[in-house]
Amino acid sequence: MxxxxxxxxxxxxxxxxxxxxxxxxxxxxxxxxxxxxxxxxxxxxxxxxxxxxxxxxxxxxxxxxxxxxxxxxxxxxxxxxxxxxxxxxxxxxxxxxxxxxxxxxxxxxxxxxxxxxxxxxxxxxxxxxxxxxxxxxxxxxxxxxxxxxxxxxxxxxxxxxxxxxxxxxxxxxxxxxxxxxxxxxxxxxxxxxxxxxxxxxxxxxxxxxxxxxxxxxxxxxxxxxxxxxxxxxxxxxxxxxxxxxxxxxxxxxxxxxxxxxxxxxxxxxxxxxxxxxxxxxxxxxxxxxxxxxxxxxxxxxxxxxxxxxxxxxxxxxxxxxxxxxxxxxxxxxxxxxxxxxxxxxxxxxxxxxxxxxxxxxxxxxxxxxxxxxxxxxxxxxxxxxxxxxxxxxxxxxxxxxxxxxxxxxxxxxxxxxxxxxxxxxxxxxxxxxxxxxxxxxxxxTNTIQSLDLLGRKVLGDGGAKLMKFGKMVRALCEAEANNPAMKEFIEPLADLGDKVSKLTMEIGGKAMQNPDEVGAAAVDYLRVVGHLFYGYFFAKAAKIALEKQSGGDKFYTAKLHTARFYFQKMLPETAMLIRKARAGSSSLMEMEADLF
Amino acid sequence: MxxxxxxxxxxxxxxxxxxxxxxxxxxxxxxxxxxxxxxxxxxxxxxxxxxxxxxxxxxxxxxxxxxxxxxxxxxxxxxxxxxxxxxxxxxxxxxxxxxxxxxxxxxxxxxxxxxxxxxxxxxxxxxxxxxxxxxxxxxxxxxxxxxxxxxxxxxxxxxxxxxxxxxxxxxxxxxxxxxxxxxxxxxxxxxxxxxxxxxxxxxxxxxxxxxxxxxxxxxxxxxxxxxxxxxxxxxxxxxxxxxxxxxxxxxxxxxxxxxxxxxxxxxxxxxxxxxxxxxxxxxxxxxxxxxxxxxxxxxxxxxxxxxxxxxxxxxxxxxxxxxxxxxxxxxxxxxxxxxxxxxxxxxxxxxxxxxxxxxxxxxxxxxxxxxxxxxxxxxxxxxxxxxxxxxxxxxxxxxxxxxxxxxxxxxxxxxxxxxxxxxxxxxxxxxxxxxxxxxxxxxxTNTIQSLDLLGRKVLGDGGAKLMKFGKMVRALCEAEANNPAMKEFIEPLADLGDKVSKLTMEIGGKAMQNPDEVGAAAVDYLRVVGHLFYGYFFAKAAKIALEKQSGGDKFYTAKLHTARFYFQKMLPETAMLIRKARAGSSSLMEMEADLF
CATH class of the missing domain: 1.20.140.10 (Butyryl-CoA Dehydrogenase, subunit A, domain 3)
Known part of the structure; x- marks a missing residue:
């Protein structure tokens, strides 16, 4: 039980x-x-x-x-x-x-x-x-x-x-x-x-x-x-x-x-x-x-x-x-x-x-x-x-x-x-x-959520809301840029932030030609942005844990371990997601419905 | 129903x-x-x-x-x-x-x-x-x-x-x-x-x-x-x-x-x-x-x-x-x-x-x-x-x-x-x-299967069995190297074949220092090799479909579409898997059991 x-x-x-x-x-x-x-x-x-x-x-x-x-x-x-x-x-x-x-x-x-x-x-x-x-x-x-x-x-x-x-x-x-x-x-x-x-x-x-x-x-x-x-x-x-x-x-x-x-x-x-x-x-x-x-x-x-x-x-x-x-x-x-x-x-x-x-x-x-x-x-x-x-x-x-x-x-x-x-x-x-x-x-459904995010919330305002969140991410990255203990978290986070910007612009451009590009990329895109949020929070958690773990409270040691695990073993999902999102809609849409 | x-x-x-x-x-x-x-x-x-x-x-x-x-x-x-x-x-x-x-x-x-x-x-x-x-x-x-x-x-x-x-x-x-x-x-x-x-x-x-x-x-x-x-x-x-x-x-x-x-x-x-x-x-x-x-x-x-x-x-x-x-x-x-x-x-x-x-x-x-x-x-x-x-x-x-x-x-x-x-x-x-x-x-369990593959079947014989399969993959890639219609399948397949070889050697080397490296990489590794098999089969299927679709049987058109979808939208998973497998065992093993 x-x-x-x-x-x-x-x-x-x-x-x-x-x-x-x-x-x-x-x-x-x-x-x-x-x-x-x-x-x-x-x-x-x-x-x-x-x-x-x-x-x-x-x-x-x-x-x-x-x-x-x-x-x-x-x-x-x-x-x-x-x-x-x-x-x-x-x-x-x-x-x-x-x-x-x-x-x-x-x-x-x-x-x-x-x-x-x-x-x-x-x-x-x-x-x-x-x-x-x-x-x-x-x-x-x-x-x-x-x-x-x-x-x-x-x-x-x-x-x-x-x-x-x-x-x-x-x-x-x-x-x-x-x-x-x-x-x-x-x-x-x-x-x-x-x-x-x-x-x-x-x-x-x-x-x-x-x-x-x-x-x-x-x-x-x-x-x-x-x-x-x-x-x-x-x-x-x-x-x-x-x-x-x-x-x-x-x-x-x-x-x-x-x-x-x-x-x-x-x-x-x-x-x-x-x-x-x-x-x-x-x-x-x-x-x-x-x-x-x-x-x-x-x-x-x-x-x-x-x-x-x-x-x-x-x-x-x-x-x-x-x-x-x-x-x-x-x-x-x-x-x-x-x-x-x-x-x-x-x-x-x-x-x-x-x-x-x-x-x-x-x-x-x-x-x-x-x-x-x-x-x-x-x-x-x-x-x-x-x-x-x-x-x-x-x-x-x-x-x-x-x-x-x-x-x-x-x-x-x-x-x-x-x-x-x-x-x-x-x-x-x-x-x-x-x-x-x-x-x-x-x-x-989660597909609907992804369309809401990419189509309405992000592309719908030219990325304005996303950029506001991106600013918070950048602020953290800049504040910790010279902290060597935070390098293992800040580098991949900053890198992901850049990639999200580029990906958003790329899909936005393609979507103007073909609205199905939004539907083809949205689910992968939502997960990439999800990781940007999590990466931001785990970097913040790591910063606190690094500051406080010297006090001997192992609670912070565990927080630091989890953040490391996240960056090393989970963030790599974004490498797949970005490739999938960029692969576009043609392989999805070209097959006639009768052939399914 | x-x-x-x-x-x-x-x-x-x-x-x-x-x-x-x-x-x-x-x-x-x-x-x-x-x-x-x-x-x-x-x-x-x-x-x-x-x-x-x-x-x-x-x-x-x-x-x-x-x-x-x-x-x-x-x-x-x-x-x-x-x-x-x-x-x-x-x-x-x-x-x-x-x-x-x-x-x-x-x-x-x-x-x-x-x-x-x-x-x-x-x-x-x-x-x-x-x-x-x-x-x-x-x-x-x-x-x-x-x-x-x-x-x-x-x-x-x-x-x-x-x-x-x-x-x-x-x-x-x-x-x-x-x-x-x-x-x-x-x-x-x-x-x-x-x-x-x-x-x-x-x-x-x-x-x-x-x-x-x-x-x-x-x-x-x-x-x-x-x-x-x-x-x-x-x-x-x-x-x-x-x-x-x-x-x-x-x-x-x-x-x-x-x-x-x-x-x-x-x-x-x-x-x-x-x-x-x-x-x-x-x-x-x-x-x-x-x-x-x-x-x-x-x-x-x-x-x-x-x-x-x-x-x-x-x-x-x-x-x-x-x-x-x-x-x-x-x-x-x-x-x-x-x-x-x-x-x-x-x-x-x-x-x-x-x-x-x-x-x-x-x-x-x-x-x-x-x-x-x-x-x-x-x-x-x-x-x-x-x-x-x-x-x-x-x-x-x-x-x-x-x-x-x-x-x-x-x-x-x-x-x-x-x-x-x-x-x-x-x-x-x-x-x-x-x-x-x-x-x-x-x-x-599938974890056990992955240890069987990486530990016993692959590293256990110095990669001999895997290389035999790799030879089949290479033979297909070489045979189709000059076929422009097959390029979209052969290039990523050959690339994955190379990456699997490198990944295997890297893990093998690390495993000699630390056996936990096998356990840390095995599940991701199995999926990478699984994709090498599937990539090989989809490339073969695409070759047949390309040859036969001109006959007008749409069955082959569908096979070609599926192969394209696989290479464009599914094979990118290997980008994540290889990164995860290479990320090693430290982020898994360093946390004391009590801190979980």
């Missing part, structure tokens, strides 16, 4: 030593009292909840899954899920970063994200219930009318009600322009919504008394395509003005999907049969409103895969130190035993260190992005807000795609460390592999 | 056009009548059995799994498995490449392997029952006494009885030197064997009347380690001299494993409680005898992943042509529809073409290795046999590790093509991903 220790020290390293979150918060009036101690306390307490309450339910959720009672449309979540959710709500965890106006604690997004890393390590399937709720909260907070906010936000803030996003239909997921669900205006200002939605995470369950669905549908006069989609609020039970529950709304779960992983989360087919809903925001502007939720969700998905990477690493390390099998190639190490622990073997270490580096790099990227998001949302200076919003826009597809692709590789490595035992359910590792796989797909 | 069309034309291309199997067989007296027509007929008939009988049972096997009745130790396989096996035995498919002395059809291994590709595409979990039987047949055929052969081989040849290999114990898999099962000699020349085995594929089932277990155990006077392991034949029912079934032997399935995939195959914990067995071959020489079975099994595992790659490709192509979603980046293509089929998108094509290239490269490698194996086993000229045995030894770890790693990537790509639907069990794709994962682990 899996075990989990919240990586508090590693999170502190990123938040306090690498990013100095406290100083960012000091410049934001709403957060000026959030110091390192406050953050530490929340992480400690939150970590306990994750390790003690959520983690023991993870295997249960996988084994039991959810059960739909078709007779009364009720859905039973796995044993213990409901009780854990009650504890979650009662302890106030749902409201960490919510607006105090509606009962929230007003903490930074960054603090909430740190908590979500631990929740996802402990139990991704469970965490999706509050995770989607928080997304619905964000969307309604930004686009809801005052009346809607007053009625719904307090309940979403406390977690008494949960939320969903109902986008996908059987014939359309990526291409929402084709969606068919219909909303008919009623005399009282509400709408009757009819349609079929699929893949609705947390669409039905028994964990909370009400579920607030955010549903995309078309008004009768809607233009075709994405410009004719509106967003509606469709509660499972229509609340009365005092927040008490009224009539059951005809939005029912018709079936649950049998899927590869995240069995503990109910993935529902939702049928709307004239369900009552209310327009959120402007008619035909639903997709834009939903994008608030989707961008938050994309960061959330990266956080899911970060969580899985961390717990897979922790368990694989325990196994690798415990399992004895064969002798070291350089001669016996555990001479008192019939074989050496498998952590003596170079390739076992390679798999572990790869996972460790993905966890550390992913954590730095997620926390950095969260801090930028806090600045975007709450900083008093408009120029700071604007620049931060650009950084969040640039980083979001990388957080989503790079971290989730890496987690698929990392969890698979950790499974391999277990040998045959990794393939057996009882050890828990294969669940992490299966759970992680969905993260590459939902909230926009 | 999945569909499957046996890729007969592609198999013919490899066997007849690329490898000219007929001419190899003409030089082997036992096979001189095996012409292309004979091979085609067997592939056609075999393909029908796979597509019509086995493939429809694949999802059933995954959903139902196996059920153990602990009361009477019986095990029920999924619905239809037993009946399909009866058809298999009755049609004579079990005996294709078996020795006519014992009732076999005496066909080449190559023909049997072609059939196994299709069986594995159709149903890997089912195919493991006859697959392991064939391994037990091989082992007994080579190492059994005449009496053992007379009693057991006819039944294993016909498939009336099945076989297993019982190696792994809870505390040892890779390191069999630690195994503890004991064999006590009895007065009648038999042994009483006691021990606990785990992960025994097809260890118990209801598909055949008897199961012949090949069991590794220690004699009382055994030296410690791998030099004290003996091999025993332990039948489920002890047969009488006439082949009729006698007493039930106390070798019982105590539990079945719940695992990530291959649910249709019974993975058993086997308890031997004084089970009667007979020594196979010499005392303490069991591991060497078992290696006959293990080498065959390693080729078989590569074939499993080849099969999964092919069927994943076929289904993803159907989906990509059928599913409409978004418009081509270069403007609408299916103007009569609200969106274009997703095969217009470059990255969808990249995922499909990657899978296609892995299937085509894997098929060429498997068939080439099988032909070398036929030469090794049956060629009249000893020098030819010796050279062929060296090629088989070199290729075996590559077949096992390269093809299975590639299949994991490929099946995951095909799943990604399906978007969210790929994650749902009903579509069948996620089963291929789960099933394929075990192939990287069993019969020696």
């Amino acid at each position: 899996s075990q989990y220790t919240p990586p508090i020290r590693d999170m502190q390293f990123v938040l306090h030593e690498m990013l100095n979150a406290e100083s960012t918060f000091k410049a934001i009036p709403a957060f000026e009292e959030i110091d390192a101690d406050t953050m530490n306390q929340i992480m400690e307490e939150g970590g306990k909840f994750c390790a003690e309450v959520l983690q023991p339910l993870n295997a249960v959720g996988d084994t039991e899954g959810c059960t739909l009672n078709k007779a009364d449309h009720s859905l039973k979540t796995p044993t213990g899920f409901k009780e854990a959710y009650q504890q979650f709500v009662e302890a106030g965890w749902a409201s960490l970063s919510c607006d105090p106006t509606y009962g929230g604690q007003g903490l930074p997004v960054t603090v909430n994200q740190a908590f979500y890393e631990m929740m996802n390590s402990a139990n991704q399937a469970w965490t999706m219930y509050p995770g989607l709720t928080h997304g619905a909260y964000d969307c309604l907070h930004e686009h809801g009318s005052q009346e809607q906010k007053d009625l719904y936000l307090p309940k979403l803030t406390s977690g008494e009600w949960t939320g969903t996003m109902c986008l996908t239909e059987p014939h359309c997921g990526t291409d929402l322009g084709m969606l068919r669900s219909k909303a008919e205006p009623q005399a009282d200002g509400s709408y009757k919504i009819t349609g079929a939605k699929i893949f609705i995470s947390s669409g039905e369950h028994d964990m909370a008394e009400n579920i607030i669905h955010l549903v995309l549908a078309r008004l009768p006069d809607a233009p075709v395509g994405t410009k004719g989609i509106s967003l509606f609020l469709v509660p499972k039970f229509v609340p009365n003005a005092d927040g008490s529950l009224g009539a059951r709304n005809p939005i029912f779960c018709g079936a649950i999907e049998h899927k590869m992983g995240i069995h503990g989360n109910a993935t529902c087919q939702m049928n709307l049969d004239g369900a009552t809903g209310w327009l959120i925001g402007q008619p035909h502007r639903g997709l834009a409103a939903m994008f608030v939720m989707m961008n938050a969700a994309r960061l959330g998905v990266g956080m899911q895969s970060l969580g899985l990477t961390e717990i897979a690493y922790q368990n694989a390390v325990v196994y690798a130190k415990d399992r004895i099998q064969s002798r070291s190639l350089t001669g016996p190490k555990a001479t008192d035993k019939p074989a050496d622990p498998i952590i003596v073997h170079p390739d076992v270490r390679k798999m572990l260190l790869t996972t460790r580096a993905y966890a550390e790099g992913g954590r730095a990227l997620c926390m950095w992005t969260a801090l930028e998001l806090d600045k975007e949302l709450s900083h008093p200076d408009e120029a700071v807000r604007k620049e931060a919003s650009e950084m969040v826009a640039l980083a979001t597809p990388i957080v989503k795609a790079f971290i989730t692709d890496n987690a698929w590789e990392a969890t698979s490595h950790c499974m391999q460390v277990y040998g045959g035992h990794g393939y057996i359910a009882e050890w828990g590792m294969e669940q992490y592999v299966r759970d992680s796989r969905i993260n590459m797909i939902y909230e926009g | 999945s569909q499957y069309t046996p890729p007969i034309r592609d198999m013919q291309f490899v066997l007849h056009e690329m490898l000219n199997a007929e001419s190899t067989f003409k030089a082997i007296p036992a096979f001189e009548e095996i012409d292309a027509d004979t091979m085609n007929q067997i592939m056609e008939e075999g393909g029908k059995f796979c597509a019509e009988v086995l493939q429809p049972l694949n999802a059933v096997g995954d959903t139902e799994g196996c059920t153990l009745n602990k009361a009477d130790h019986s095990l029920k396989t999924p619905t239809g498995f037993k009946e399909a096996y009866q058809q298999f035995v009755e049609a004579g498919w079990a005996s294709l490449s078996c020795d006519p002395t014992y009732g076999g059809q005496g066909l080449p291994v190559t023909v049997n392997q072609a059939f196994y590709e299709m069986m594995n595409s159709a149903n890997q979990a089912w195919t493991m029952y006859p697959g392991l039987t064939h391994g037990a047949y091989d082992c007994l055929h080579e190492h059994g006494s005449q009496e053992q052969k007379d009693l057991y081989l006819p039944k294993l040849t016909s498939g009336e009885w099945t076989g297993t290999m019982c190696l792994t114990e809870p505390h040892c898999g890779t390191d069999l030197g630690m195994l503890r099962s004991k064999a006590e000699p009895q007065a009648d020349g038999s042994y009483k064997i006691t021990g606990a085995k785990i992960f025994i594929s097809s260890g118990e089932h209801d598909m055949a009347e008897n199961i012949i277990h090949l069991v590794l155990a220690r004699l009382p006077d055994a030296p410690v380690g791998t030099k004290g392991i003996s091999l025993f034949l332990v039948p489920k029912f002890v047969p009488n001299a006439d082949g009729s079934l006698g007493a039930r032997n106390p070798i019982f399935c105590g539990a079945i494993e719940h695992k990530m995939g291959i649910h249709g195959n019974a993975t058993c914990q086997m308890n031997l409680d004084g089970a009667t067995g007979w020594l196979i071959g010499q005392p303490h020489r069991g591991l060497a005898a078992m290696f006959v079975m293990m080498n065959a099994a390693r080729l078989g595992v590569g074939m499993q992943s080849l099969g999964l790659t092919e069927i994943a490709y076929q289904n993803a192509v159907v989906y990509a042509k059928d599913r409409i979603q978004s418009r081509s980046l270069t403007g609408p293509k299916a103007t009569d529809k609200p969106a274009d089929p997703i095969i217009v998108h470059p990255d969808v094509r990249k995922m499909l073409l990657t899978t296609r290239a892995y299937a085509e490269g894997g098929r060429a490698l498997c068939m080439w290795t099988a032909l070398e194996l036929d030469k090794e086993l049956s060629h009249p000229d000893e020098a030819v046999r010796k050279e062929a045995s060296e090629m088989v030894a070199l290729a075996t770890p590559i077949v096992k590790a390269f093809i299975t790693d590639n299949a994991w990537e490929a099946t995951s790509h095909c799943m990604q093509v399906y978007g969210g639907h790929g994650y749902i069990a009903e579509w069948g794709m996620e089963q291929y991903v789960r099933d394929s994962r075990i192939n990287m682990i069993y019969e020696g």
Whole structure:
């Protein structure tokens, strides 16, 4: 069975030593009292909840899954899920970063994200219930009318009600322009919504008394395509003005999907049969409103895969130190035993260190992005807000795609460390592999993320956002140019920075002749930029570790080792990626479809 | 639901056009009548059995799994498995490449392997029952006494009885030197064997009347380690001299494993409680005898992943042509529809073409290795046999590790093509991903394969075997040096050949100072050599396609496109691999185990 220790020290390293979150918060009036101690306390307490309450339910959720009672449309979540959710709500965890106006604690997004890393390590399937709720909260907070906010936000803030996003239909997921669900205006200002939605995470369950669905549908006069989609609020039970529950709304779960992983989360087919809903925001502007939720969700998905990477690493390390099998190639190490622990073997270490580096790099990227998001949302200076919003826009597809692709590789490595035992359910590792796989797909497939990055975020503004990030990289390189101890990190980082610039210009030039060049290069390109981010963070980590390791704290020695491993053994992936990206589109596009 | 069309034309291309199997067989007296027509007929008939009988049972096997009745130790396989096996035995498919002395059809291994590709595409979990039987047949055929052969081989040849290999114990898999099962000699020349085995594929089932277990155990006077392991034949029912079934032997399935995939195959914990067995071959020489079975099994595992790659490709192509979603980046293509089929998108094509290239490269490698194996086993000229045995030894770890790693990537790509639907069990794709994962682990993990290749097969003989293969590569490069149409293939192939030589020498040199350098480089090294093989085969395929495409058969156009894609978009992986392999062991080994 899996075990989990919240990586508090590693999170502190990123938040306090690498990013100095406290100083960012000091410049934001709403957060000026959030110091390192406050953050530490929340992480400690939150970590306990994750390790003690959520983690023991993870295997249960996988084994039991959810059960739909078709007779009364009720859905039973796995044993213990409901009780854990009650504890979650009662302890106030749902409201960490919510607006105090509606009962929230007003903490930074960054603090909430740190908590979500631990929740996802402990139990991704469970965490999706509050995770989607928080997304619905964000969307309604930004686009809801005052009346809607007053009625719904307090309940979403406390977690008494949960939320969903109902986008996908059987014939359309990526291409929402084709969606068919219909909303008919009623005399009282509400709408009757009819349609079929699929893949609705947390669409039905028994964990909370009400579920607030955010549903995309078309008004009768809607233009075709994405410009004719509106967003509606469709509660499972229509609340009365005092927040008490009224009539059951005809939005029912018709079936649950049998899927590869995240069995503990109910993935529902939702049928709307004239369900009552209310327009959120402007008619035909639903997709834009939903994008608030989707961008938050994309960061959330990266956080899911970060969580899985961390717990897979922790368990694989325990196994690798415990399992004895064969002798070291350089001669016996555990001479008192019939074989050496498998952590003596170079390739076992390679798999572990790869996972460790993905966890550390992913954590730095997620926390950095969260801090930028806090600045975007709450900083008093408009120029700071604007620049931060650009950084969040640039980083979001990388957080989503790079971290989730890496987690698929990392969890698979950790499974391999277990040998045959990794393939057996009882050890828990294969669940992490299966759970992680969905993260590459939902909230926009990783291909879509790569097109968003290269096509929209980079080429869309002539590389302006990327250059701003590049400036940070250059600043670090210049500051450390004369530090011989940093040479092994700074040289390859600077080199990669130059290569990214050249590659971007080359693809940009080719794309003007042939738009397929963007699609042909985008996935490789995203990984190259992902490595530029990670290289930057690992260089920063190395700098801190070099300064502090003389104090004798081996924590810093380990950080330095991981950074070295990253630069020597992982950054070389960029040599392949750049070649692939530069190889263009012809070998992809010339073959007639019939010949496949 | 999945569909499957046996890729007969592609198999013919490899066997007849690329490898000219007929001419190899003409030089082997036992096979001189095996012409292309004979091979085609067997592939056609075999393909029908796979597509019509086995493939429809694949999802059933995954959903139902196996059920153990602990009361009477019986095990029920999924619905239809037993009946399909009866058809298999009755049609004579079990005996294709078996020795006519014992009732076999005496066909080449190559023909049997072609059939196994299709069986594995159709149903890997089912195919493991006859697959392991064939391994037990091989082992007994080579190492059994005449009496053992007379009693057991006819039944294993016909498939009336099945076989297993019982190696792994809870505390040892890779390191069999630690195994503890004991064999006590009895007065009648038999042994009483006691021990606990785990992960025994097809260890118990209801598909055949008897199961012949090949069991590794220690004699009382055994030296410690791998030099004290003996091999025993332990039948489920002890047969009488006439082949009729006698007493039930106390070798019982105590539990079945719940695992990530291959649910249709019974993975058993086997308890031997004084089970009667007979020594196979010499005392303490069991591991060497078992290696006959293990080498065959390693080729078989590569074939499993080849099969999964092919069927994943076929289904993803159907989906990509059928599913409409978004418009081509270069403007609408299916103007009569609200969106274009997703095969217009470059990255969808990249995922499909990657899978296609892995299937085509894997098929060429498997068939080439099988032909070398036929030469090794049956060629009249000893020098030819010796050279062929060296090629088989070199290729075996590559077949096992390269093809299975590639299949994991490929099946995951095909799943990604399906978007969210790929994650749902009903579509069948996620089963291929789960099933394929075990192939990287069993019969020696892929790390073990890489150590076998680099440490034993390459550095072990000073690179002699590798140089023999390198000579073939060079011969092709020299023959095509003045062919401008082949330049795009020959130049990168020749370049890679040079790089492999240099890399091998560099690692060899470093390994003399520090054996961990082998372990640090081996996994990357194996993939580099795998690409050298694939590059060689794709260059050969391109040459044939260039010569024949003018005839107007678009089959050759497609082969040319795939070869181009391979060289432009996949071979660049070697740039990364060589850098990683050269980066050495220090970043892996310097971190103290406690710091992980």
